[in-house]
Amino acid sequence: MKMTGALAFKVLRISPLAFALVSAARVDAxxxxxxxxxxxxxxxxxxxxxxxxxxxxxxxxxxxxxLKDVPMSISAxxxxxxxxxxxxxxRDLVKLVPGFNYTESAFGTPVYTLRGxxxxxxxxxxxxxxxxxxxxVPLPFSILTRGxxxxxxxxxxxxxxxxxxxxxxxTGGAINYVAAKPTSSFExxxxxxxGRFNAVDLGGFISGPLSDTLSxxxxxxxxxxGAWQRxxxxxxxxxxxxxxxxxxxxxxxxxDTLRFELNLNGFLDKSDEVAAQLLQVIPFTxxxxxxxxxxxxxxxxxxxxxxxxxxxxxxDPRRNHRFLQASLRSEVDxxxxxxxxxxxxxxxxxxxxxxxxDGVSLRNYSYxxxxxxTSFSQELRVDGKITDNLNVIVGANYNRENVFQRDNEGPYxxxxxxxxxxxxxxxxxxxxxxxxxxxxxxxxxxFANLDFDVTSTITLHAGARYTDARIGFNGCTYDDGTVxxxxxxxxxxxxxxxxxxxxxxxxxxxxxxxxxVLDGNTLTPVDQVRNQLNQNNVSWRGGIDYKPNNNxxxxxxxSRGYKSGSFPxxxxxDVNQFNPVSQESVTAYELGGKLTLFDHKAQVNAAVFYxxxxxxxxKGRVVATxxxxxxxxxxxxxxxxxxxxxxxxxxxxxxxGVRINLGGTYIDSKIKGDFLNITSYGDxxxxxxxxxxxxxxxxxxxxxxxxxxxxxxxEAWLGANVAYQGKTNAAFGQLPVLAIDAYTLVDFRAxxxxxxxxxxxxxxxxxxxxxxxxxxxxKILDTTVRYAGRPRTFGVSLxxxx
Numbered sequence: 001m002k003m004t005g006a007l008a009f010k011v012l013r014i015s016p017l018a019f020a021l022v023s024a025a026r027v028d029a030x031x032x033x034x035x036x037x038x039x040x041x042x043x044x045x046x047x048x049x050x051x052x053x054x055x056x057x058x059x060x061x062x063x064x065x066x067l068k069d070v071p072m073s074i075s076a077x078x079x080x081x082x083x084x085x086x087x088x089x090x091r092d093l094v095k096l097v098p099g100f101n102y103t104e105s106a107f108g109t110p111v112y113t114l115r116g117x118x119x120x121x122x123x124x125x126x127x128x129x130x131x132x133x134x135x136x137v138p139l140p141f142s143i144l145t146r147g148x149x150x151x152x153x154x155x156x157x158x159x160x161x162x163x164x165x166x167x168x169x170x171t172g173g174a175i176n177y178v179a180a181k182p183t184s185s186f187e188x189x190x191x192x193x194x195g196r197f198n199a200v201d202l203g204g205f206i207s208g209p210l211s212d213t214l215s216x217x218x219x220x221x222x223x224x225x226g227a228w229q230r231x232x233x234x235x236x237x238x239x240x241x242x243x244x245x246x247x248x249x250x251x252x253x254x255x256d257t258l259r260f261e262l263n264l265n266g267f268l269d270k271s272d273e274v275a276a277q278l279l280q281v282i283p284f285t286x287x288x289x290x291x292x293x294x295x296x297x298x299x300x301x302x303x304x305x306x307x308x309x310x311x312x313x314x315x316d317p318r319r320n321h322r323f324l325q326a327s328l329r330s331e332v333d334x335x336x337x338x339x340x341x342x343x344x345x346x347x348x349x350x351x352x353x354x355x356x357x358d359g360v361s362l363r364n365y366s367y368x369x370x371x372x373x374t375s376f377s378q379e380l381r382v383d384g385k386i387t388d389n390l391n392v393i394v395g396a397n398y399n400r401e402n403v404f405q406r407d408n409e410g411p412y413x414x415x416x417x418x419x420x421x422x423x424x425x426x427x428x429x430x431x432x433x434x435x436x437x438x439x440x441x442x443x444x445x446x447f448a449n450l451d452f453d454v455t456s457t458i459t460l461h462a463g464a465r466y467t468d469a470r471i472g473f474n475g476c477t478y479d480d481g482t483v484x485x486x487x488x489x490x491x492x493x494x495x496x497x498x499x500x501x502x503x504x505x506x507x508x509x510x511x512x513x514x515x516x517v518l519d520g521n522t523l524t525p526v527d528q529v530r531n532q533l534n535q536n537n538v539s540w541r542g543g544i545d546y547k548p549n550n551n552x553x554x555x556x557x558x559s560r561g562y563k564s565g566s567f568p569x570x571x572x573x574d575v576n577q578f579n580p581v582s583q584e585s586v587t588a589y590e591l592g593g594k595l596t597l598f599d600h601k602a603q604v605n606a607a608v609f610y611x612x613x614x615x616x617x618x619k620g621r622v623v624a625t626x627x628x629x630x631x632x633x634x635x636x637x638x639x640x641x642x643x644x645x646x647x648x649x650x651x652x653x654x655x656x657g658v659r660i661n662l663g664g665t666y667i668d669s670k671i672k673g674d675f676l677n678i679t680s681y682g683d684x685x686x687x688x689x690x691x692x693x694x695x696x697x698x699x700x701x702x703x704x705x706x707x708x709x710x711x712x713x714x715e716a717w718l719g720a721n722v723a724y725q726g727k728t729n730a731a732f733g734q735l736p737v738l739a740i741d742a743y744t745l746v747d748f749r750a751x752x753x754x755x756x757x758x759x760x761x762x763x764x765x766x767x768x769x770x771x772x773x774x775x776x777x778x779k780i781l782d783t784t785v786r787y788a789g790r791p792r793t794f795g796v797s798l799x800x801x802x
Contacts, residue, residue, distance in 0.1 A: 052600035053653045058156050059178075068594045071461065071545035071555035073159040073607050073647060075100075075663075079152035079180060083191075084749060085703070085721055086766055088201070088223070090132065090145055090175065095701055095723030095745060097157050098647055098663040103694050104775045104787040106357040108273055108319070108369070110142045114159055115609070116643045116669040116695040117172030117586060119617055121635065123569040124351060124371045125403035125439045129172035129584075135179055135263065136166050137327045137345045138377055140401055140441075144323060144349055147245035147267035151205055151219035153178045159647075160588045160609070161561020163539045164449045164463030165393060166379065171563045171586040179263070182215035182251045183207045188802040195764075195795025199226030199241065217249045228790055229275055232308040233300065233361055238317065242270040257333040266324040273317035275309035276785035277302035277774075278359035279737055282681060283782045296782070299360050304772050306791035311356040315366045320352035338384035341395075349373040351405075359785035367409040375401045381447075389453035393463075401441040405569055408434040408480070432485045433516070437475025437569045444468050449541070461543040461557070471533045473567040475578065476526070481513035492516050492573050496523045520574045529578045537562040537583060551596035560587045566617060568635045577622065581635040587612040603651040611643035618693075620732075621678035631678040640672040641692070661703040669695045671732075679733040680779040687732040694776075696726035696742070713755045721747040730777045737784050743773035745789075751797075760799045767792045 056067040058076050067076050075097045077087075087093060091102040091110065101118065103111040109122040112130040119129045124143055131138065132145045139145045149155075156176045163169040186208035193201045203221030210216055222244040229238040245267035252260040278301050302308045311317055327345035334340060351371035358365045381395025409432065449463035479489040493510040500507065500523050510516055510525050517526055543557035567580045592607030620636035645667040652660040669692040678684050691697070705719035723745045730738040746769055751762025770792040777786040 053596075053603055053651055053659075058154075068596055068603060068605070069547070069553060071459070071543060071553065071592075072557060073590065073592060073605075073609075075157040075159075075649070076154055078154045081703075082149065082152060082155065084705075084719065085747065086764060088149055090148060093155075093157070093175075094725065095721060095747075096703075098649065098665040098699055098701055099159060099645075099667070100157065101694055101696070101699075101725075102775065104274060106276065106355075106776065106778050106780060106785070106787070108143075108353055108355055110145070111694070112142060112172075112175075113694055114157075114173040115611070115645060115647075115665070116667050116692050117611070117613070118692075118694060119563070119566075120694065121566065121568065121617070121619055123437075124369075124373060124405045125401075125437070125441075125567070125569070127441075127564055127566060129170060129563050131162065131168050131170040131174045133167055133174065133176045134265075135261075135327075135329065136176060136343055136379075137263065137325070137329075138167055138375075138399070139347075140168065140375055140377075140399065141373060141403070143321075143351065144347065144373070144375075146243070146269060146321075147265065147323060148177045150221055150245045150247055150265070151180045151203070151217075153180045160557075160590060160611075161539060161541070161559045161586050163445075163465045163467070163561055164447050164541045164559075166381065166395070166447075167397070168399065168443070169445070169465065169467055169537075169539055169562050169564070171561045171584060179247065179249065180205070180207075180217065180219070181261075182209075182217040182249055184209060184215065186802075189800060191797065191799045193764075193795055193797040195226070196793045197226045197228045197239070199793070199795065200224045213253050215251045218246070219248075220244070220246045227272065228307060228793070229272075229309045230307050231310050231361065232303060232305075233310055234313075236313065238272050238275050238309065238311060240272045242272075244268050259329075259331045261329040263325070263327045263329070266322070269319050269321040269323075271319050273319060273353070273355055274787060275311040275317060276357055276359040276780070277309050277788055279777070279784040279786055281783055282779070296360065296362060296364065299362065302359065306770070306772055306788045309788070310359055310361045312361050312363065312366060315354055315356040317354050317356045317366075322350045324348045334382075335384070338382065338386070340382050341380070343377070343379045345375075345377045347373070347375040349375075357785065358780045358783045360783065364783070365409070365781050367407050369405065369407050371403070371405040373401065373403050375399070391451040393447070393449040395448075396444070396446040398445075399441065399443040401439075403439045403441070404437075406434060406436040407569070408432065409571065432480050432482060433477060433488050433571070434480055435475070435477045435569060435571055437473060437567070439567060440472040441564075442470045443564070457546060457548050459545050459547070461541065461545070463541040465539045466536070467539070467562065467564075468536045469534070469564040469583070471565065471567060471580070473532070473578070473580070474528055474530045475567075475569060476515035476517050476528050477570075477572045479510070479513055479516050489516050492518065499523055517572050517575050517578075520576050526575055529575055531567065531578065531580065533565045533567070533580045535565055535583050537585070553594040555590075555592050557590045557592075558588070559590075560585060563617065566635060568619070568633070570633045572632065574622075574632070577632055577634045579634065581617045581637050582615050584613070584615040584617050584637070586614075601653045604648070605650075606646070606648040608646045609644070613638075613641040613643060615639065616641050616692075621680065621682075623678070631682050636677065638671060638675055641670060642672055643667060643669045643692075657707045659703075659705045659707075661701075663701045665699045667695060667697055667699075675732075677732065679735065680731060681735070683733065685733055690732055690734060691728070693729055693731050694740070696728040696740075698724070698726035698742075700724040709755075710752065714752055715755055716752045717750065719749040721745075721749075725773075738777045738779075740774060740777060743771050743789075745771055745773070753799075758801050760797075762797045762799075763795070764797065765792070765794045766790075 093100050099115045101113040105122040107122040117129045128142045158174045162174040188206045190204035205219040207217035223241040227237040227239040247265040250262040325347040330342040353369045356366040377399045379397035383393040445467040447465035452460045497507045539561045541559040545555035547553045563584045565580045565583045590609040595604045616638040621631040622634040647665045650662040674688045701723045703721045707717040710716045727742040728740045748765040753760035774786040774788045
């Protein structure tokens with residue numbers, strides 16, 4: 001199974017040529033074959049006339065299977081379910097997928113967690129533990145995922161380590177969005193909604209054949225308005241959406257054995273950023289406390305109100321992001337049961353953003369980010385049935401990403417006094433500086449997976465993946481060359497010279513406009529921090545399932561997955577703060593079962609699991625040399641930890657027209673042994689035995705819907721969704737100020753439609769009881785803030801299909 005990165009790269013470089021040659025050999029005759037409505041991408045079937053549950057068909061194992069026959073934990077939701085629940089963003093999966101958690105980070109980068117496996121690192125180049133795909137095309141960084149929910153057929157959430165079936169390594173799981181495909185006949189539709197705070201969503205699609213062998217689908221959606229946050233110290237508001245996304249799909253089927261799908265998509269996001277709520281003021285180092293102006297100490301804390309927040313007007317917290325992607329999926333049938341698949345993709349992302357995370361309107365702390373990401377990926381695989389009882393997947397992939405990020409930090413309103421001060425006598429206050437990095441990622445991998453039917457009731461599963469990952473990093477924290485920024489440069493210089501003088505070394509000068517990071521051993525400035533991280537691993541999967549009849553499946557899986565190491569981008573004065581963390585691994589043990597009961601009126605899916613977690617990556621604290629500002633941020637590894645838990649999902653159709661979906665997850669996460677580190681408030685502690693941050697012990701979800709006929713041609717429905725998130729904490733140390741309380745969100749919906757579904761009108765009420773809740777609490781230099789969720793919203797939706 002071993003393959004070097006160079007060999008994998010060579011294989012993948014020639015894959016388009018190889019695919020073309022194989023394709024040419026298989027095209028025996030250019031027969032015109034119209035594209036089906038959904039080639040190779042089945043949907044959930046409708047309930048039958050008895051009112052029983054419909055069949056849910058997924059392709060999680062690269063072949064069409066009923067969800068109840070897949071021996072792993074998967075949550076699958078149709079595009080219609082996502083629309084009804086208002087899931088317009090990946091964050092909304094929290095109320096639909098047990099075990100999934102979303103964190104609103106203070107720096108605008110989303111963080112996703114599955115079953116407690118997540119990575120709270122908010123730089124653009126932070127590789128996630130939960131991989132996200134659209135039609136198996138990777139979105140390698142979380143910041144790229146905002147437009148993934150456009151015009152969907154369904155979403156599949158695979159839980160636990162991934163990597164032996166397709167795509168990239170992942171320790172937490174994978175989310176694969178399946179786009180709605182071009183149709184063999186003309187179809188079109190338009191959807192619109194208007195809600196509280198003047199929020200307007202408008203979207204639509206047009207689909208159909210362009211010739212006997214070519215079909216296309218164009219989808220567009222825009223979200224506008226909806227400013228739901230308001231300042232509690234002045235008359236101002238924030239939170240408008242200005243987000244537009246589009247996708248153009250072409251399906252080309254020149255013969256009955258050859259298929260191509262070209263996907264051109266992108267989004268433009270000029271939305272407001274979410275502002276924080278102030279909880280308290282605590283200076284970032286005790287020596288600075290006496291110098292903090294009384295205006296900051298006296299600033300009123302935010303009321304317990306979802307809408308209340310504050311920000312500096314001159315900063316104008318706002319995004320200006322642009323994402324473009326092109327992908328080509330090519331398939332050729334070698335036999336009736338075996339096919340070759342090639343997936344090639346290129347993405348280009350531009351990031352421009354202003355952030356004001358400190359929760360006050362004073363000239364305190366803010367920053368602007370400039371960033372760019374380019375990504376190329378190529379996967380080539382062969383999959384299918386070798387014999388009647390053996391299914392095989394063999395493939396390789398290559399990924400290349402370049403990430404640039406620059407954060408200009410400090411207040412940008414120069415009209416008044418700044419509150420970031422330094423405690424060094426004779427050194428001016430520091431207001432502004434910037435940090436910058438360039439990272440190059442190169443990953444080559446080969447993988448194989450097989451499913452072998454030992455008997456008609458017993459199947460064995462095995463898979464492995466070899467990955468070679470290389471990351472190059474160069475970056476630094478820089479003096480911006482201005483008077484406002486001089487304090488940080490001169491403060492580092494003064495302390496370094498103080499220490500150097502005590503041991504008889506000559507003084508140094510930190511250059512104006514230069515890198516202010518010092519070599520901790522020699523106390524001399526560096527021109528730039530340069531580093532390389534090369535690592536490889538073998539992830540694997542093994543399992544057995546027992547299926548005594550069509551309504552019962554029992555399975556046991558053992559798998560190991562890896563997440564590559566990572567470099568941070570942060571405010572640093574010591575070169576060691578830029579040290580990378582090593583790759584992490586999760587070995588997962590899962591025992592589960594899927595039962596269909598009461599003549600297909602009930603489906604029960606349940607699993608218990610145990611994760612052996614090694615080298616968990618997270619942001620912690622180190623004491624840098626020289627110790628300018630006390631403990632400082634750095635990426636660190638937690639040597640040993642564990643997750644044990646249980647999950648259950650129950651689907652019910654007790655009577656005609658009624659559908660009930662119940663789900664729940666229990667997660668017990670824990671640091672094993674001693675783990676010594678420092679809180680963000682500078683307090684050292686042993687965090688051994690503590691649960692993971694952002695990992696609630698209990699999560700529950702339920703969805704109810706009742707449909708009935710109205711007269712001869714109309715159908716009406718009522719529905720409700722209830723989602724519960726247990727309490728957790730935003731950091732190790734279990735500090736009360738960083739607690740994230742438990743909360744329950746209740747949504748209602750009602751509507752009416754034509755019998756054939758040609759048109760529909762509905763009303764929605766989300767967070768019906770106006771629950772005050774938050775997804776994050778964090779310390780931002782001298783303030784502690786939290787990020788509240790949305791308040792009660794309501795509105796109406798209209799839909800028409802031609």
